[in-house]
Amino acid sequence: MSLIKQIEDAETKDQLEAIGKQSPLSVDVDKRKGVETIRAELMEMAEEAVASESGEKGGDENQGNPAQEGLSQNHGEGDDGTATGEPGAADDHSAPKPASKRQYSGRLLKNRKTGRLFPWTAQLAKKREMQEV
Incomplete structure (x- = not known):
């Protein structure tokens, strides 16, 4: 079975x-x-x-290998771009654009003591050390 x-x-x-x-x-x-x-x-x-x-x-042993090779190649390319000082290569691997797409766009609260930002919730807004930004 x-x-x-x-x-x-x-x-x-x-x-x-x-x-x-x-x-x-x-x-x-x-x-x-x-x-x-x-x-x-x-x-x-x-x-x-x-x-x-x-x-x-099936003899397709290379299915797992391209992913591993791709990871090592990406790592190697990132190192080459920063080591040679080529601005184009370093810009290709930087991730500010995807980070901005994932950035929270709603109301934010800032902790007055630590300066840390949090998404707005009613429970956090009640706390006196939190300030709406």
Whole structure:
């Protein structure tokens, strides 16, 4: 019986724990979580295990390597841009634009003591050390 089918048929946390300890997954199950939560986590891990096994059998071992090479290349390019002093290369890797897109645009509160900014909430606004900016 396939691993996914076993996970679907399991009815108790103990059964799911036994399935989780089998060789393809080899994980410890947190019994404090609900049965459906454990089942969902095991299903996700089982699908990843099946995908990795099919990738190894298909001879596509290089699927994981390009991501690792890309990370090392990006790291190397960032180092080259700053080491050579080329402003164009350093600007390509800087991230002020994505940071500005993620910046909070609503009401802000500033802590008078520390100067730290917080998103406005009614509970924080009641505190006397908080000042609206």
